[in-house]
Amino acid sequence: MKQNEALWKRYMRRGVLGLLLFVLAVLLYLALAPVKIMSSSVFTSPGLTEIRLYVVTNSLLPAGDIENAGNAGNAGNTGNAENTGNAGNAETLARQIVREHQKQNGPRADGVYELRLYRTEVHYILHKEYAYLFCDASGNLLPRPTAGTDLLHSARSAPSLLPEKLV
Structure with missing residues (x-):
């Protein structure tokens, strides 16, 4: 009986360790993609x-x-x-x-x-x-267009990454 419990605990530890390694591998894959x-x-x-x-x-x-x-x-x-x-x-x-x-x-x-x-x-x-x-075209950041400009005409749903210029 004690031998079965010891085997069960060993398999559970391996399972948890395997699951943690799998999650770590997925996170590493996403980070390096x-x-x-x-x-x-x-x-x-x-x-x-x-x-x-x-x-x-x-x-x-x-x-x-x-x-x-x-x-x-x-x-x-x-x-x-x-x-x-x-x-x-x-x-x-x-x-x-x-x-x-x-x-x-x-x-x-x-x-x-x-x-x-x-x-x-x-x-x-x-x-x-x-x-x-x-x-x-060379990847240099430009100031974001303001309302009323024709540059890339679309509604903005996320914040720009560029600092706005003070007027």
């Missing part, structure tokens, strides 16, 4: 090409620096080191995404990109974006 462009829309007019990319960043945890760049912009651009670092992370992400898109579709010198960011593919399917970026 590259940024993935799910779909794109291209709007053209003379002298301007507007490209909207829907991008999965494969991050389950909050994207701290990138989200904070948008929140810092809502409070105004104070010019402190924290805002500069967050904008730098957003710009690095933008350059990576634009470079990947241009690799697949070729460069557009007059292109302006709107990057709509989703944490995972599940968020993409559920249309739960967490932020968006605007950048030029």
